[in-house]
Amino acid sequence: MTVYEFAKGLILEAGINVKKIMKQDIEIETKSNPNDLVTNVDKSTEKYLFDNIKKTYPNHFVIGEEGHGHDLKDEHGVVWVIDPIDGTLNFVHQQENFAISIGIYHNGEPYAGFVYDVMNDVLYHAKVGEGAFENGTRLPEIKDTPLKTSIIGINPNWLTKPRLGDMFKPIVDEARSARAYGSAALEIVHVATGKLGGYITPRLQPWDFAGGLIILSEVGGRGTNLLGESLSIYEPSPIVMANQKLHAELIENHFEKHIETVRLLQNRLKK
Amino acid sequence: MTVYEFAKGLILEAGINVKKIMKQDIEIETKSNPNDLVTNVDKSTEKYLFDNIKKTYPNHFVIGEEGHGHDLKDEHGVVWVIDPIDGTLNFVHQQENFAISIGIYHNGEPYAGFVYDVMNDVLYHAKVGEGAFENGTRLPEIKDTPLKTSIIGINPNWLTKPRLGDMFKPIVDEARSARAYGSAALEIVHVATGKLGGYITPRLQPWDFAGGLIILSEVGGRGTNLLGESLSIYEPSPIVMANQKLHAELIENHFEKHIETVRLLQNRLKK
Incomplete structure (x- = not known):
């Protein structure tokens, strides 16, 4: 076996x-x-x-x-x-x-x-x-979707925080709609099945994403931190999981504009 | 029959x-x-x-x-x-x-x-x-829960709007967590089954809530506009559906504090 x-x-x-x-x-x-x-x-x-x-x-x-x-x-x-x-x-x-x-x-x-x-x-x-x-x-390869026709997984809780809110609000406004299911692992596989275009969260532990990330990668999706860097299974991290097009769009048009907030989030979680 | x-x-x-x-x-x-x-x-x-x-x-x-x-x-x-x-x-x-x-x-x-x-x-x-x-x-009678131990159904989209955001953010912050499923009818029955403590949305058509409201009422829950008034099946309305305790808490501690926003929402939807 x-x-x-x-x-x-x-x-x-x-x-x-x-x-x-x-x-x-x-x-x-x-x-x-x-x-x-x-x-x-x-x-x-x-x-x-x-x-x-x-x-x-x-x-x-x-x-x-x-x-x-x-x-x-x-x-x-x-x-x-x-x-x-x-x-x-x-x-x-x-x-x-x-x-x-x-x-x-x-x-x-x-x-x-x-x-x-x-x-x-x-x-x-x-x-x-x-x-x-x-x-x-x-599961078939996931399709590329731009943000404006994507449903995004993001918890309302993150929109109430001042800096996170500034970064995440334009994403929610531009997306077709938003959903929040309360299980990161399921939200990542929803990206893999195309039920969500992407999933974003400012803090996730390795055990929350390790399984889902491999499934998502196998259907051509991409999961990284908000800087677009690979995730480590030894550290918590801010997370963006999405189809390739949406992933690139989120990094380039949104997270790069808030690089200070992104670095702050990332450093706060370092061991 | x-x-x-x-x-x-x-x-x-x-x-x-x-x-x-x-x-x-x-x-x-x-x-x-x-x-x-x-x-x-x-x-x-x-x-x-x-x-x-x-x-x-x-x-x-x-x-x-x-x-x-x-x-x-x-x-x-x-x-x-x-x-x-x-x-x-x-x-x-x-x-x-x-x-x-x-x-x-x-x-x-x-x-x-x-x-x-x-x-x-x-x-x-x-x-x-x-x-x-x-x-x-x-379905059993639903249990009363205070906001701080409740999961609230609310779409992230509403938190990005200035006045709505001001009214809804403190609710999301005080709640145990928030969810967004993208179907009002299902979110209302999730309140009736206790999967959500409450569901809030600033605009709903009668066909979105008419069925769910009757189901919720039958298990002891309450659905009204944000002023606590009965809903009409002939008009769209802002909506709060919840168990009795949470409903009262949301009206008294939150919506009454934002009475101008609530009236504005309500009047904008009048026929």
């Missing part, structure tokens, strides 16, 4: 576990602020993924939202970047619209990406060079 | 038609601006609903997005308020996340509401006094 096949089975099993636990009561714990709810499901799912990866591949590294591998940096070998529940607020308030996300990297290069929309039972998956799939259906 | 039973069958049949037409090519026509796409599906679905209502109930009135009954005002008898495709942009860009909406009123009083999430095959429906249902499952 390849690592890709193993991961595919593992994420589906993890989803079955999540559904089981959801039928029991959800005990909610509050981390630093009410926007950062963590549930038992989050922790137990990360443990499930971590334990199973380590049992099968003792030499692989794991970086996870709930505390695994936060000290890793530029490891040689295979690194799994996992988010047990992406969209925790949706999980808690809606009991849907959340995903399990896995990105696998080998010697720093992307190998395979998985985003599992658990309640809709849709697995998005891609092995580099072999195309991206929605369950068993191969 | 009661009007309620007839309407329930009719909206499901209309959904089947929509799916059929979707398999053919979608010809898109542009109305006044690119945000207002109309498709053949929109027009043919309204015609399908209108013709079938009139065939069975020749004396009933119909108000619809695509041009029916826009001259009606305070009719005696039964009035159907229909939106053949609520969330046209989602329909065009995503081929999902749109709904057919029907609200039925008798001598000015609400009688029954229907919102059909076509691609997920979920029918939300309510007959006044008999509770609201998601397919066959009765």
